[in-house]
Amino acid sequence: MNGKTLVVKALQEQGVKYVFGYTGGAIMPIFDEMDRQDSVQFIMSRHEQGAAFMAQGLSRASRSTGERKVGVCISTSGPGAMNLATGIADAYMDSVPVVAITGQVATGVIATDAFQESDVVGVMMPICKQTYMPLGADDVESTMHEAFYVAVTGRGGPVVVDLPKDVQNEEVSNGYNFDSSAFHPNLPGFLYHPTPEREPLQRAMYLINRSERPLVFCGHGVINANAGKLLQQFAEKVNIPIAFTLHGLSAVPADHPLSLGMMGMHGTVEANRAIMEADLLISFGMRFDDRVTGKLNEYARDADVIHVEIDPSEIEKNVATTVAINADVAQTLRAMLDDPMLTYKPRRRWFEKIEEYREVMKADLEAELAKGTGDGGGLLMKSIVHQLSKLTEGKDLIVPDVGQHQMMAARFYNYQTENSWFASGGAGTMGASLPMAIGVKLARPGERVWSICGDGGFQMNMQELGTVMEQQIDIKILLFNNGYLGMVRQWQTLFYDGRYAGTPMQSPDFGLIAQAYDIPYEKVENVKDIQPALQRAMDQKGAVFVEFVCDPTEVILPMIPAGGGFDDMIIKRPSPDKTAKKSGKEK
Amino acid sequence: MKRRTILAFMLDRPGVLNKVSMLIRKKMYNVDTLTVCSSRIEGISRMTITLQEDDERKVNQVIKQLEKFTEVISVKELHADNSYWREVAIVKLEVDGNHLETFRGNYNFEILDQKSEDIHIIQVAGSTRHIDGFLDAVGREYIIEIARTGASAMEK
Numbered sequence: 108m109n110g111k112t113l114v115v116k117a118l119q120e121q122g123v124k125y126v127f128g129y130t131g132g133a134i135m136p137i138f139d140e141m142d143r144q145d146s147v148q149f150i151m152s153r154h155e156q157g158a159a160f161m162a163q164g165l166s167r168a169s170r171s172t173g174e175r176k177v178g179v180c181i182s183t184s185g186p187g188a189m190n191l192a193t194g195i196a197d198a199y200m201d202s203v204p205v206v207a208i209t210g211q212v213a214t215g216v217i218a219t220d221a222f223q224e225s226d227v228v229g230v231m232m233p234i235c236k237q238t239y240m241p242l243g244a245d246d247v248e249s250t251m252h253e254a255f256y257v258a259v260t261g262r263g264g265p266v267v268v269d270l271p272k273d274v275q276n277e278e279v280s281n282g283y284n285f286d287s288s289a290f291h292p293n294l295p296g297f298l299y300h301p302t303p304e305r306e307p308l309q310r311a312m313y314l315i316n317r318s319e320r321p322l323v324f325c326g327h328g329v330i331n332a333n334a335g336k337l338l339q340q341f342a343e344k345v346n347i348p349i350a351f352t353l354h355g356l357s358a359v360p361a362d363h364p365l366s367l368g369m370m371g372m373h374g375t376v377e378a379n380r381a382i383m384e385a386d387l388l389i390s391f392g393m394r395f396d397d398r399v400t401g402k403l404n405e406y407a408r409d410a411d412v413i414h415v416e417i418d419p420s421e422i423e424k425n426v427a428t429t430v431a432i433n434a435d436v437a438q439t440l441r442a443m444l445d446d447p448m449l450t451y452k453p454r455r456r457w458f459e460k461i462e463e464y465r466e467v468m469k470a471d472l473e474a475e476l477a478k479g480t481g482d483g484g485g486l487l488m489k490s491i492v493h494q495l496s497k498l499t500e501g502k503d504l505i506v507p508d509v510g511q512h513q514m515m516a517a518r519f520y521n522y523q524t525e526n527s528w529f530a531s532g533g534a535g536t537m538g539a540s541l542p543m544a545i546g547v548k549l550a551r552p553g554e555r556v557w558s559i560c561g562d563g564g565f566q567m568n569m570q571e572l573g574t575v576m577e578q579q580i581d582i583k584i585l586l587f588n589n590g591y592l593g594m595v596r597q598w599q600t601l602f603y604d605g606r607y608a609g610t611p612m613q614s615p616d617f618g619l620i621a622q623a624y625d626i627p628y629e630k631v632e633n634v635k636d637i638q639p640a641l642q643r644a645m646d647q648k649g650a651v652f653v654e655f656v657c658d659p660t661e662v663i664l665p666m667i668p669a670g671g672g673f674d675d676m677i678i679k680r681p682s683p684d685k686t687a688k689k690s691g692k693e694k
Numbered sequence: 695m696k697r698r699t700i701l702a703f704m705l706d707r708p709g710v711l712n713k714v715s716m717l718i719r720k721k722m723y724n725v726d727t728l729t730v731c732s733s734r735i736e737g738i739s740r741m742t743i744t745l746q747e748d749d750e751r752k753v754n755q756v757i758k759q760l761e762k763f764t765e766v767i768s769v770k771e772l773h774a775d776n777s778y779w780r781e782v783a784i785v786k787l788e789v790d791g792n793h794l795e796t797f798r799g800n801y802n803f804e805i806l807d808q809k810s811e812d813i814h815i816i817q818v819a820g821s822t823r824h825i826d827g828f829l830d831a832v833g834r835e836y837i838i839e840i841a842r843t844g845a846s847a848m849e850k
């Protein structure tokens with residue numbers, strides 16, 4: 108037995124089916140061994156960043172299945188490992204368990220600037236949950252198992268194992284003996300408190316019963332704990348409306364009568380106005396980031412805060428809490444649901460107010476959806492998403508990229524399937540969608556997966572079409588082509604007097620790109636063709652690429668400007684001439 | 695700004711010190727002192743960090759984020775009124791031996807070496823204030839070289 112066989116053995120014991128990555132000098136022994144043992148299937152990305160996002164997709168999508176998997180990605184040393192870094196940092200921001208294995212130069216030459224040497228541990232340390240570098244074959248197996256344990260325990264996150272090449276080849280010492288089934292890592296301080304304590308739970312329920320204008324907040328932790336159904340029962344039992352963070356979407360059906368949709372910068376009027384008025388926020392598995400709260404000293408001024416969170420360092424980080432419950436979301440919800448103390452309250456006036464807020468933008472949005480085109484004559488992203496939602500009855504899996512189209516997909520798809528929304532949120536990494544969708548599809552092969560991309564982000568990782576082609580991944584790629592880095596353009600429209608610096612973009616002929624990868628393609632320019640094209644994409648077996656010619660003047664509203672408070676929420680579209688006037692200069 | 699002392703116990707694994715110092719940098723503090731030594735238990739290190747911060751919540755954030763590291767076993771803030779903070783200084787001084795002896799009553803120091811008539815290497819131990827007081831009394835302009843350990847601390 109040597110280092111490389113033990114790596115593959117550990118992967119097998121951890122139930123790893125797919126390993127995503129790219130080879131190179133310092134990782135060749137492990138590739139060779141994976142190939143010989145044939146127990147894990149290697150999926151080659153076309154760039155290591157793609158592999159990290161594929162691993163994320165697999166992790167994210169499998170958490171709601173009976174078989175929860177940790178995505179694994181692998182690269183060579185130096186440039187290979189550096190290319191993984193963006194995907195690792197992204198997984199860290201979004202609490203996604205991933206194990207990344209990187210080759211490293213041999214221990215004898217480490218720190219001599221050897222060929223393709225980078226200080227991987229040094230680079231990764233601040234952007235992942237834990238890093239390891241085993242220095243002998245005897246340590247490899249325990250390190251690998253500890254890496255998986257750390258990645259999934261408590262709040263999930265990526266873990267990096269940097270493996271010097273000589274350690275991969277080294278034989279274990281005489282008498283080496285390791286029993287993975289009996290192994291438990293020795294981490295006395297790495298505690299995890301899944302069970303809520305009685306006293307704060309009681310205080311929380313007291314506040315809930317007493318509240319007149321409460322809100323339930325559904326964060327990523329609800330999805331991670333697989334607790335969507337419990338959250339829904341809880342909200343129904345106490346009769347409290349639910350607002351979602353970007354990552355909380357799809358935990359509860361989006362059209363549930365208690366749902367207010369997304370909160371925060373591009374959240375709905377009803378969610379954000381309700382937060383301003385609330386007297387109690389009951390937040391589950393979220394971290395009150397700045398895109399959610401806006402200006403902190405103006406945030407939910409009248410509200411007490413109950414914060415249920417598995418990571419104690421998130422409690423009191425941004426928002427002062429009245430009751431802190433450091434526990435697993437599912438266990439906390441179960442404990443409250445089982446307690447006869449929790450009561451239903453009609454809260455008629457609160458709901459009346461919320462109904463008013465729901466009306467604020469309704470007419471505008473409905474008019475836009477009915478028309479389907481924007482001021483410039485191009486298609487509206489929101490109406491494409493809306494049609495997709497109707498056609499698929501909200502049941503499919505959605506993997507957006509980052510930008511306006513992402514916010515449109517967050518707001519206008521009627522999520523019905525728990526854990527059906529997979530987005531790069533905390534980091535907002537353009538290019539995440541295509542590779543992430545590949546991982547999602549491999550984890551949930553029986554479900555339909557839509558990768559919704561902008562023209563900018565798509566081109567950041569479009570090389571992964573190679574993986575789609577090679578592995579015959581059945582994903583439906585929708586490209587919302589507005590000729591711009593739209594989200595940034597929107598800020599320029601609103602805050603930079605319509606000066607479009609660095610946002611207009613020339614793109615290749617995507618039809619030829621799709622053809623080059625042997626992927627059926629069509630282009631949609633008219634509203635009436637949206638639905639039939641989507642239908643054809645659904646009916647087509649295998650990957651499909653549909654390009655929509657979108658209107659660059661479309662904006663996603665409402666919007667709370669960065670650093671602004673909820674009072675600064677923009678709900679009216681900028682006048683058409685303000686954006687049209689500059690169009691001469693734009694291209 | 696208020697001086698804070700944070701005491702942490704952690705597994706003695708490679709990279710832990712790096713992680714702690716990176717966190718403190720990320721939080722934009724400038725460490726006053728940082729001392730690491732082994733604890734009573736093999737494989738577990740003891741770290742004392744002092745930094746300046748008035749805001750109680752920010753200190754708690756640092757503590758919670760330190761606790762989050764997989765290697766860290768426990769972290770707490772030590773308060774001045776219920777703990778001892780001590781350090782040691784080794785000082786090379788240009789000062790006459792007789793003059794030095796006049797500080798004997800008030801300060802607890804030991805002469806390690808006498809290089810010449812008026813060059814002494816001495817060791818002084820005690821609280822930060824005690825050491826500062828000694829240096830002020832002798833006169834800082836007579837210091838040729840000084841090495842201080844930084845604070846080590848223990849709860850009463």
Ligand SMILES: Cc1ncc(C[n+]2csc(CCOP(=O)(O)OP(=O)(O)O)c2C)c(N)n1
Nearest residue numbers: 510511512535537561562563564592593594
């Ligand atoms: C890697 C990376 N670089 C830059 C950004 C900043 N950024 C956020 S959204 C955006 C525009 C995205 O444009 P596109 O992909 O065309 O989507 P659209 O907004 O037009 O729908 C940019 C540049 C980012 N999020 N990620």
Ligand SMILES: [Mg+2]
Nearest residue numbers: 561562591593
């Ligand atoms: Mg675009």
